Amino acid sequence: MSIRFAVLGIDHRHAFGMTEHLTAAGATCAGWWTDGAPNTEEGFRKRFPDLPRIADRETILSDPEIALVVIAAIPRDRAALAIEAMRAGKDVMVDKPGCTTLEQLAALRRVQAETGRIWSIDFSERFEVPSVTLATKLVEEGAIGRVVQTVGLGPHRLNRATRPAWFFEREAYGGILTDIASHQIDQFLHFTGSATAEIVHAAAENCAHPGDPGLQDFGEIALRSDRGRGYIRVDWFTPDALPTWGDGRLTILGTEGYIELRKYVDVGGRVGTDTLILVNGTRCEAIDARDAGLPYFARILADVRDRTETAMPQAHAFTVMELALKAQALAEGRA
Known part of the structure; x- marks a missing residue:
């Protein structure tokens, strides 16, 4: 049924x-x-x-x-x-x-x-991106050894004219780290196999939109856990010439290789979304991961x-949001 x-x-x-x-x-x-x-x-x-x-x-x-x-x-x-x-x-x-x-x-x-x-x-940047599905499989198979670091980049296009009023209200959207960077925190915990993490550094700023004082257009986080380290950068600076809303990328560094995901576009020339680059001791290739599934x-x-808890452990959902909210507080001087 x-x-x-x-x-x-x-x-x-x-x-x-x-x-x-x-x-x-x-x-x-x-x-x-x-x-x-x-x-x-x-x-x-x-x-x-x-x-x-x-x-x-x-x-x-x-x-x-x-x-x-x-x-x-x-x-x-x-x-x-x-x-x-x-x-x-x-x-x-x-x-x-x-x-x-x-x-x-x-x-x-x-x-x-x-x-x-x-x-x-x-977390659509993981769950609605087929290349992340393939990256998960490769990491689980040991294709790059033990994961020691992730670098998650989450650039977005502002599209100011189409945004509702609440988009520019800090209390409505929660801050750029609470909002966008929760994606990258989720991926850090997932790929390093970390149950939790420490926020080493966090920043959130309005760099270029003084007319919208509630908007935070740039943010970054450095994370550390007992399994690895992570760096996150999120922003609202995607230029108009890019053919999609943001050049979202994830690099997963392992002890025996690395994976880079070019999720939504590849300005290097490959057509389409979900390009996965795999480099290890025997392989150096770009893989079309569009059919990897969701x-x-x-x-x-x-x-x-x-x-059951096969889609996402319940504790993981809570931990991601706790870390995002604590990073936001640290960035705003409230921690």
Whole structure:
């Protein structure tokens, strides 16, 4: 029997991919609710013309046939919606960042423990990128030895004219490290096999947008764990000539080689997304990884059904957000 899910909040376009990938994995969307009229609504309706907009989110929360709730509301509102959903007996897949304050995170941990529901974050820069799937396989097979460091770069295009007002409100999006850099923290923990880490350095600045004082357009983090080290750089400086929203890259350094992922574009000349570069003792090649698959979505549906943790360990989701929030606090002089 197909697992039914519904969407709470479409304020971020990540709602599109989350809905599409869950459907492709075999789930059935019962409909969507959102607050007000976000500027994503027209595009969401165009992408999913057969999905009904549900006027009252309580209709979703009280429906016993809906097992999973997808949340892509304004970041500051995601924790409250997730708590409401878990208390209503629903599992939750939330867009990153899963929350925007340590107080919200503490409440999420408490309610998840009380209810036993799943609270999973769709880190799209890992779970919606086939080259990361292949990199995971290669690392698990020992292709580059033991991972000792990751370098994660998350550049984004600002597209200022299309951004809603909340995008420029620090309290609404949580800060650049809480928001974007949570992706790279997730990948650091995943590829080094670290249960947690120490924030060695963190910075967040508004370098070039004085007219938008709430915007942080540059951020960086240095991480250290008992398994390795990591460096993260995120920004809103993608130039207009780049044919996509950002030249996202990940380099994974091992004791016997390295992997570089050129996730969304390769300005070196290769066509398409998901170029994986592998260099070790016997191989030096660029691999087209576009067909490597996106197992997260089928796995979370299996977890909903079987009460397992194959898509993402619950502790991992909490740890990523704790580190992101602590890095944000350190960068802003609050730690």
